[in-house]
Amino acid sequence: MAQQTIKVPSLGRVEGDLDVKVxxxxxxxxxxxxxxxxxxxxEKILIGKDPQAGLIMTPRICGICGGSHLTKSxxxxxxxxxxxxxxxxxxxxxxxxxxxTLQSIPRWFYALFAIGLTHKNYQSSSLYxxxxxxxxxxxxxxYEKGVILSAKPVEIYAIFGGQWPHSxxxxxxxxxxxxxxxxxxxxxxxxxxxxxxxxxDVLLGCSMERWLQNKTWSDVxxxxxxxxxxxxSDLGLFIRYSQEIGLDKYGAGPGxxxxxxxxxxxxxxxxxxxxxxxxxxxxxxxxxxxENFYDFDQARVREDHTHSFYEGTGSYHPFEGFTNPLDPEExxxxxxxxxxxxxxxxxxxxxxxxxxxxxxxxxxxxxxEGAEDWQDYDPLIYNIVKExxxxxxxxxxxxxxxxxxxxxxxxxWLKQIDLNEKFYIxxxxxxxxxxxxATEAARGFLADWIQVKDGKIEKYQIITPTAWNIxxxxxxxxxxxxxxxxxxxxxKNPEDPIELAHIAQGYDSCLxxxxxxxxxxxxxxxxxxxxxxx
Numbered sequence: 001m002a003q004q005t006i007k008v009p010s011l012g013r014v015e016g017d018l019d020v021k022v023x024x025x026x027x028x029x030x031x032x033x034x035x036x037x038x039x040x041x042x043e044k045i046l047i048g049k050d051p052q053a054g055l056i057m058t059p060r061i062c063g064i065c066g067g068s069h070l071t072k073s074x075x076x077x078x079x080x081x082x083x084x085x086x087x088x089x090x091x092x093x094x095x096x097x098x099x100x101t102l103q104s105i106p107r108w109f110y111a112l113f114a115i116g117l118t119h120k121n122y123q124s125s126s127l128y129x130x131x132x133x134x135x136x137x138x139x140x141x142x143y144e145k146g147v148i149l150s151a152k153p154v155e156i157y158a159i160f161g162g163q164w165p166h167s168x169x170x171x172x173x174x175x176x177x178x179x180x181x182x183x184x185x186x187x188x189x190x191x192x193x194x195x196x197x198x199x200x201d202v203l204l205g206c207s208m209e210r211w212l213q214n215k216t217w218s219d220v221x222x223x224x225x226x227x228x229x230x231x232x233s234d235l236g237l238f239i240r241y242s243q244e245i246g247l248d249k250y251g252a253g254p255g256x257x258x259x260x261x262x263x264x265x266x267x268x269x270x271x272x273x274x275x276x277x278x279x280x281x282x283x284x285x286x287x288x289x290x291e292n293f294y295d296f297d298q299a300r301v302r303e304d305h306t307h308s309f310y311e312g313t314g315s316y317h318p319f320e321g322f323t324n325p326l327d328p329e330e331x332x333x334x335x336x337x338x339x340x341x342x343x344x345x346x347x348x349x350x351x352x353x354x355x356x357x358x359x360x361x362x363x364x365x366x367x368x369e370g371a372e373d374w375q376d377y378d379p380l381i382y383n384i385v386k387e388x389x390x391x392x393x394x395x396x397x398x399x400x401x402x403x404x405x406x407x408x409x410x411x412x413w414l415k416q417i418d419l420n421e422k423f424y425i426x427x428x429x430x431x432x433x434x435x436x437x438a439t440e441a442a443r444g445f446l447a448d449w450i451q452v453k454d455g456k457i458e459k460y461q462i463i464t465p466t467a468w469n470i471x472x473x474x475x476x477x478x479x480x481x482x483x484x485x486x487x488x489x490x491x492k493n494p495e496d497p498i499e500l501a502h503i504a505q506g507y508d509s510c511l512x513x514x515x516x517x518x519x520x521x522x523x524x525x526x527x528x529x530x531x532x533x534x
């Protein structure tokens with residue numbers, strides 16, 4: 001029985017440092033470990049600072065979703081300050097959150113994910129030549145369009161926020177902008193340009209309204225054959241190519257999901273509290289355990305330190321948690337192997353379980369019955385998971401499916417802005433209190449927990465979507481979601497395991513990843529693989 005272990009660098013093509021080590025047996029991954037090798041320490045930096053320091057510091061955590069960090073930081077302060085947020089401010093916050101995610105979709109697909117689809121492993125595919133013509137890095141005809149046009153949505157962000165990335169225009173009680181009619185009409189024009197020139201002409205090959213009529217996997221397959229424009233669109237090509245090269249067959253993940261939800265209704269979240277958040281969300285929060293849906297409760301979130309380079313071996317809620325790093329050499333002696341904590345969620349049965357976050361998770365939550373008429377109800381991705389199961393392909397489909405939905409949201413919100421009403425209501429002074437703020441970044445669940453004492457930050461804990469997905473084993477030996485997703489992956493060439501890259505990049509982990517290969521019998525390293533030099 002042939003056994004190997006492999007470790008490959010640069011799986012993620014984003015920022016940070018992540019090693020992924022996998023064991024291979026008879027050409028299939030049988031075990032996996034994710035190893036985040038960099039300590040950043042924003043939680044430590046914020047202690048002792050002014051409560052509003054998070055508005056400045058946390059958007060610097062990420063260069064691609066800093067607006068999402070600002071959003072959850074602002075809501076954490078709103079719940080701590082007991083503010084009143086005018087509807088206009090919520091509309092602007094929602095618009096900013098949505099357009100940042102919109103820019104991420106084509107940028108992620110063409111610049112990070114689709115590059116791997118041009119790998120030489122797939123030269124025998126009947127679609128390889130067309131895939132390479134469109135998506136080859138720098139020279140692909142649609143690679144260029146996608147990357148260039150991905151900048152359009154965040155032009156809207158900059159109109160309201162002053163800049164993108166690293167804006168800090170959201171504050172407790174609202175936003176620091178007073179847009180004009182020209183700002184709104186210009187934003188509408190930019191959004192229409194993006195819709196027509198990328199979403200409809202390149203990605204879908206049809207109107208977004210036609211795509212959103214699809215409610216089942218059967219609908220999608222019928223849509224694919226309905227017109228040549230659908231069949232030959234980038235989405236049509238991706239579906240056909242994925243089925244040909246097997247992306248619909250592996251990378252399932254844990255099969256359990258979490259979404260914090262996003263986009264509060266402007267009239268229903270004027271007085272933000274931790275308790276009232278779920279019922280005010282347009283894109284609903286929730287937990288799906290593979291069989292049943294449950295309400296999300298931030299009080300059930302835990303972070304396990306057992307295999308992480310931090311003090312402690314237990315599991316802690318963020319209000320009680322801490323971020324005290326250990327020297328990795330000392331941590332290795334204690335069985336620890338990563339700077340990522342292991343986020344877990346406490347289910348009704350008392351089990352702390354790893355949950356996948358991201359576009360697939362949030363598109364499952366909006367399939368839950370019982371939505372109000374102003375909330376998102378959409379059964380498509382849930383039906384696809386039920387029909388063919390989760391996979392790399394389905395995870396990408398969920399992300400693409402959000403593009404027309406978010407454009408429709410922003411279209412409506414821009415029309416609702418009342419230029420004669422307030423955008424900010426000044427809150428009182430915050431001397432002591434605690435707050436929770438969350439949103440859905442492009443990559444998934446993102447949240448802050450803040451505690452303030454004597455007018456200063458006493459404790460600040462951040463859980464990112466990458467932490468949920470790349471987290472390590474916990475004290476019960478449960479793997480993190482990506483560790484689980486890698487299990488069962490067929491590897492054509494252990495010295496060139498592009499299949500592992502598809503899984504890591506499908507999750508869009510905000511870390512540069514490495515994967516190393518070892519023989520499981522001798523533990524001898526066989527390969528240290530860099531997915532690409534791009």
